[in-house]
Amino acid sequence: MPLSKKPKVLIVNCYSDNNRGARGNPDFVPQSIAPLALAGVFEPGQVEIRVACEFQQGPMEDLRLLAWPDLLVLTGLNASLDRMKHLCAYAQSLNPSVCVAMGGPLARVLPLHCRQFFDEVLPGDVEDLAPLAADLFGPHVIAPEPGLRHDLAPPGHRVAYAEASRNCNFSCSFCAMTAEGRAYQPHDLGYIRRQLMQLGHKPCVMFLDQNFAGGPRAGLMARLALLREFHDSGQLQGWAALVTSDFFARPEMLEAARISGCIGFFSGVESLDPTQLRGFGKKQNLSGQTLERIERCLGAGMTFHYGLIHDPVTQHVQQLLDEVTAIAATPSITLPSFVSLAIPLLGTPLFQARLREGSLLPGIRLRDMDGRTLLTHSLDDPEQARCLVARMDRGLVGCRAALAHGMGFLRRYAGRMQKYALLSALSPNLAQAFPALGTAARDWHLRASAPMRSHVAGAEALGTLYRPLMPLASRYARYFEPVCVTDGRGALHEDLQADLGAGVQPLTAQSLQAVQFSRPGGARPMARSDVLAGKNQVASPVL
Template sequence: MQPIAGLHVAALIDPERFDITLYHEDWHGPFDPANCKNYDLVFLTGLQPDFDRMRQLSFHFRRSGATVVAGGSVCTLFPEYARQFFDAVCSGGVDSVSDVIRDYLAGALRPIYRSPVAQISQYTIDYSLLRKSGINPLAHLAESSRGCSFKCSFCVIPSEVGGHARYGLERFAASIENALETSSVFSLRRWYPMVMLLDNNFSDNRAHMLAVCQYLKEHPRIRGWGALVTQNVLQDRELIEQFAAAKCVGLFVGIESFEADFLRRYNKTQNLGRRSNVVDDIAFAESHGIAIGYGQLFDPRHQTAADMQRAMDAIADNPFVPMPTYLSTVAPLAGTQLFWEDLEAGRLAANLRFRDLDGETVCYSRLAEPAEPIVTFLERVFRRPWMVVGRGRILRKTLHRLRHSGSFNPMRWYIIASASFHCFSWANESPGASRTYLAGTDTLDPQYAEHPADISPEDRARYFEPTFLTDGEGRPTDWLEPYAEEHRRAASAKARRRNPVAVVSDSVTA
């Protein structure tokens, strides 16, 4: 959902009453506060490391007279805290946007709107907004469901969504038709339409997944599609053959790590019931023309820099295993099971900030070895990945995968090759400022200091100071403590339900 969250928000706003524009900082670059004028109503959303950026933008837009409504992960999980920075916050799915609009027009905006993420209302997306807003992705981005039934402990989906819900097939088809009809005549999306399904877990509901596959297979214009799936899907060879026959060209698979200990530690049970070997499963899918992408996670609590390098070497040396599409450290995202456990055990770094939860920063106080070698490795992997795995090794591996795919379709070649080199292109775009890669001390973005000279000390603290999750001792900060207490109470109630206390009575009954 993240890359198209703006489209979903816009779908719930009446275009007859509002002139809607989308702005995506990953696509357009940082928003220039000088352009804040002329907006009446602004919706902001983002991931947890973006929360401070949302606060900064809220300041700029509110100062220009706009009403600011915020959603996303932090607003969903901590709405009472988040509301102080915005005129209203939406906790949950985008579906409360229509209520926000109604109340805004009536001059009766409420501070918090709640909508269960798994509860989906009826709306059709208008993809023409992408063209109007200058956003031009290679593929049509779509979603046929939300959420996931698994409970990986590092993932926010179980806390934010807590289940899986699907869109009706008719509505999904209407969105795809709209995407096809409104794409620019100068775009690849018009001449070689491919669909990237951004469902959190496309494979969660098998019947729905197969119905969507069938629709895409039979669509006369769609040339290929990809989706995000769990690793157990790869084990199902018949399903993979079905996908290939239905024009599937790529799957982003929740592999995260090739080490069983890692998977067990984070309750990634769906990756553990292997009847076959995951490398064989990848090779099988790629031999059917389905490029496999995945993320590789590093866990500095349990892995030394040498362990991390060994993991990368093992991937690089196996000709059948693609390079990871992205690399990340394990981030204790606030509100996840992992986060609460680490917070209670005092394992989180002192002065941990939302901004540190970017998947590149070490967020823990107890590491597998002193921080220095780990930081040196992370600096290489995120800024100079060719020092971790040389370009020549990746090129040889990519050529092997191209041969193995048995396809002569240049578009499939592009998908296979671009996934392998994605980490390199990402690293090249990294900012040049020096970093510590350690939570609490890592360099902040320049936007934290981009406020007017006449800002009051209160507003500077409120909108431009980073949000801390832990104090100097690694304990929850004041704003977080009530949530931590609530979580403790819920956890002990759950434990009591699991281990009910036996009541022994000496009375005799029949």
């Protein structure tokens, strides 16, 4: 690359939407900070960098932008692998010299499969990007102190995001963190302080840790003391975080959080049924005091968000409906922020168990793992289970019950909670009473033209995103085929056998180095320098 030219880097957080016209979720909380963290690897003055988030902004369709970068970095959650393949095909067709790197959970769970489509597969954390970037552009492009690039975030949102730790110290059977098996890793206070300094004055900062309160008690108290320092000085108006249920067993922790400016928490309740909790491996929730812990948090003036998870293999539909009805009749606690199906994510103990016992449906595609699509056989009649999932988008509580619960909640807590905490606590009531306000209904404006959802794996229409925006070479046709998880018998699909078959261990960054660097279509192996030099180029289509 000429020395006078700054490298161009585009980072996209991919999201699997059904329709091209989906509006995105700009007001949803929380948002991903992955693009900002990846951008923080680079020294700002040494590269031209742009970031995009399909979840927040809607599907990426700017072909000129996809033709722009020298390095395209793609990330996203499990169900977004198809979208990563789509954007890779566009970028490589528009600019054959581009290097396309991907990371995230699927880079760790399906490294061999991903290697068939992308130039670089980064199975580690954000910092894995630095050696690749230095190799491509030179070490001068790497920031000496990587951090979150908050200056690249869309302006105007009242909630900012930070990170105090990574991974989790618990092992829930359905969690991607369990599949990856990486140890809990708290950040040092200096890194957290630098993040808060960069944010300026925001009404609320949300920590996107898997467990903000994990690790030694002394480390947690130090984090709370730092937050109190910023709160008392007026630099931080409030903060929120994700914590596990054991945090609420210690009243002194709640008090320390309150005086440090905490607005509220999200915690994984998942179910009020101990049998379900044992099946999910949530030992931290088995004390039987879930309702008391929620009331304790709310009584201290902080909101409490949580979700419920329904596993059709082990729980009847009526059991879930009874649980939701009981919660709606209890205004001393918040309504659930979401109700979802249990997702047997690839590589998790739950996935392995469902695969062994033959509970997975035939024809599952990776994009079906969205929490709104039946993936398994059920205890109930299949149509009854399907109707439950369809109701999840419309709300399981109902307008009248949600509003009545909200009024009771207001009478109990209006004098104890500050404005932002109270509004946050009542947001699930609004979403249940008026489903069009909920994120699950963000593409309702497309319902007239979009095919009706079946809510059954393998039976959903692929949607318009799987139809290319532009003519592509025939070798890219497979980039628009969905990743299949199970075959026609419900067994593991042959495409994933190399990564997930019996006896195969997850690849490490070191073992990936031995995998040949090549472009699809049988072309000769290419060195990274060849990619940036533009060798083996083909004619780009006219935009």
